[in-house]
Amino acid sequence: MTQLSLRAQLASALGRSAATLSRMTGRGDGSVIGGRVGLMLEPDLLRKLARDRKLALVSATNGKTTTTRLITSALLELGEVATNAFGANMPAGHVSALSTHKNAPYGVLEVDEKYLPEVLDTTGAGVVCLMNLSRDQMDRAAEIWLLAQKWRNALSGKPTHVIANCDDPLVTWGASTAAKVTWVAGGQRWKEDSWSCPECGGPLERKDADWACRECTFHRPEPQWVLDDDAVIDPRGQRWLIDIQLPGLANRSNAAMALAVADAFGLSVERAMPRLREVTSVAGRYTTVERDGRQARLLLSKNPAGWLEAFDVSDPNLPIILSVNAQGPDGRDTSWLWDVDYRILRGRPVFVTGERRLDLALRLEVADVPFALCASFSEALAMQPPGRVDVIANYTAFQQIRSEFGRAV
Numbered sequence: 224m225t226q227l228s229l230r231a232q233l234a235s236a237l238g239r240s241a242a243t244l245s246r247m248t249g250r251g252d253g254s255v256i257g258g259r260v261g262l263m264l265e266p267d268l269l270r271k272l273a274r275d276r277k278l279a280l281v282s283a284t285n286g287k288t289t290t291t292r293l294i295t296s297a298l299l300e301l302g303e304v305a306t307n308a309f310g311a312n313m314p315a316g317h318v319s320a321l322s323t324h325k326n327a328p329y330g331v332l333e334v335d336e337k338y339l340p341e342v343l344d345t346t347g348a349g350v351v352c353l354m355n356l357s358r359d360q361m362d363r364a365a366e367i368w369l370l371a372q373k374w375r376n377a378l379s380g381k382p383t384h385v386i387a388n389c390d391d392p393l394v395t396w397g398a399s400t401a402a403k404v405t406w407v408a409g410g411q412r413w414k415e416d417s418w419s420c421p422e423c424g425g426p427l428e429r430k431d432a433d434w435a436c437r438e439c440t441f442h443r444p445e446p447q448w449v450l451d452d453d454a455v456i457d458p459r460g461q462r463w464l465i466d467i468q469l470p471g472l473a474n475r476s477n478a479a480m481a482l483a484v485a486d487a488f489g490l491s492v493e494r495a496m497p498r499l500r501e502v503t504s505v506a507g508r509y510t511t512v513e514r515d516g517r518q519a520r521l522l523l524s525k526n527p528a529g530w531l532e533a534f535d536v537s538d539p540n541l542p543i544i545l546s547v548n549a550q551g552p553d554g555r556d557t558s559w560l561w562d563v564d565y566r567i568l569r570g571r572p573v574f575v576t577g578e579r580r581l582d583l584a585l586r587l588e589v590a591d592v593p594f595a596l597c598a599s600f601s602e603a604l605a606m607q608p609p610g611r612v613d614v615i616a617n618y619t620a621f622q623q624i625r626s627e628f629g630r631a632v
Contacts (some may be wrong), residue, residue: 235261235322254307257439258315263320269314272321273346276305278330279484280346282339282374283354283394284367285529286477287312289469291333292352293481296502297495298488304326309506313338314345314435317595329488336370340377346449351378351401352386352484354409354477356393357416357528359434359556361414368421371397386483392434396421396441407483408432408446409418409476412535413528414563455492457482462606463492468503471536475620507621509536516609519544523621525553526564530615534567537613542572544603544612545594546620547579553618557582565590600624 227235233480237260261268281291288310305324307316311334321330334342336356341586342350353374356367362599374397378385387398389406393416410432411417420427435442447458453475454462463482464520466474469578478499485495504510511520524533531598537543550556557579573594575584580596587594597603600623616624 227271231265231268235272235318235325237261237264237266237323244258249324253310254311254319255313255315256319257322258311258318258320261318261403262315269318269321270341270345272318272325272460272556273330273348276321276328276330276357277350277488278332278346278348279350279352279488280332280334280339280342280348281352281484282334282336282355284336284357284359284526285497285532286354286473287333289474289508290352290477290480291331292502293467293478293499294352294484295331296498297481297485297490298329300490300494300498301488303331305330305332307333314342317342317346337373340373340416343377343381343460348383350384350386350484352480353394353398354388354480355391355411355413355528356397357526358414358559359526367393367416371421374398375400376390384487386487388478388480389413389446390432390434390522391444392417392427392441393421394419394447397443399444404444405448405483405487407448407450407480409450410472412472413531414538415527441529448479448483450476455479455482457486457492461492463496466496467499469505469509471532473532507625511611514604514628517604517607518611519604519614520611521621521624522613522615523618524615525617527559530563533615535613538611539567542574542580542607542612543568544574544576544597544600544607544614545579545583546575546600546603546614546624548577548620548623549579549582551618553620560586568592574606576600576603600627 234349281287295304298304305321305327310417312335317332372391379400381404385398386401386405388394388409388413390408418437420441422441423439425436428437433443449456454464456462463476467478484494508523511518522533524530549608551556569592574597575594575595584596
């Protein structure tokens with residue numbers, strides 16, 4: 224790697240010290256404050272830290288933290304990898320990640336959808352992985368069509384190799400201006416945000432996995448990689464069983480995207496797959512925590528598409544605790560709860576908590592889903608008989624629960 228300037232070295236070192244102090248004092252994991260300190264001292268620090276590294280950027284509404292973790296695990300087969308493992312997905316988090324692993328030749332960075340154009344321009348990353356776009360944080364996020372347009376503009380004219388999910392029309396449109404695209408049929412269970420053509424506004428016609436606009440030439444491209452239930456078919460037609468420990472169809476899709484990215488780095492499926500199996504939990508997601516004989520499995524869900532995937536992973540034979548907040552990182556607007564079909568929970572013991580438990584309680588009442596209202600997560604957990612229980616929580620509610628168990632990872 225190119226030697227950093229003295230100013231950049233000092234900024235990076237002070238940022239790492241700030242991050243360490245943050246962890247020691249229990250204020251956080253240091254993944255944001257360290258980057259902020261570094262950028263204050265050297266505003267161009269991200270560009271300097273990214274220089275001469277082989278970087279992959281990962282962006283999506285859902286699944287980017289998990290996919291980042293899977294790609295990172297795979298690329299460790301090639302050497303040291305710098306990554307923002309705990310989801311600090313804006314430039315400060317990227318600076319902290321690259322500074323912490325200052326000699327790593329590889330980097331895999333999760334990037335907030337809105338920041339992708341800026342981070343791509345700054346880092347000059349050679350690989351970008353784009354998975355899905357759906358509504359999220361509705362009170363302050365732009366319309367997802369506008370996000371796709373920003374991706375489209377950011378990729379135009381750049382030599383970046385894009386790995387993109389061709390089953391999502393918005394992702395396809397956003398990625399289609401890139402110089403090189405590897406299309407992955409990663410699936411799209413949540414289709415409620417992509418019934419209209421992003422190119423002309425006409426209706427999209429869907430038949431099985433295929434889709435096309437009725438009024439223009441925009442259509443699903445032919446994929447090089449195909450997710451086929453519990454396996455992935457590579458560009459050479461070879462079928463590989465996706466042998467991972469993370470549950471659910473969404474994570475098999477994440478794994479398929481990760482394998483395609485690994486291939487772009489020259490890493491074969493045969494070498495990458497065992498590395499993917501090593502990932503058992505991602506920043507607390509899918510972790511099981513225990514208290515007083517009760518084993519609670521933690522599932523994160525932030526928006527309607529995410530709830531659909533959480534229901535897929537959840538065990539229908541178990542009681543379930545639902546927790547919803549509406550703090551800044553969640554988005555203040557909880558109207559998205561009405562887009563989630565909670566009828567799937569009928570017949571299960573359901574317990575509702577979180578700062579916005581009354582919003583969720585009303586939604587369940589309308590869906591004719593019986594529930595018990597609880598003042599806190601601890602109360603909800605104490606109401607369970609000894610044994611297993613599933614927990615689905617949105618972002619800040621999930622972090623609060625993690626904190627009760629020492630931020631279980």
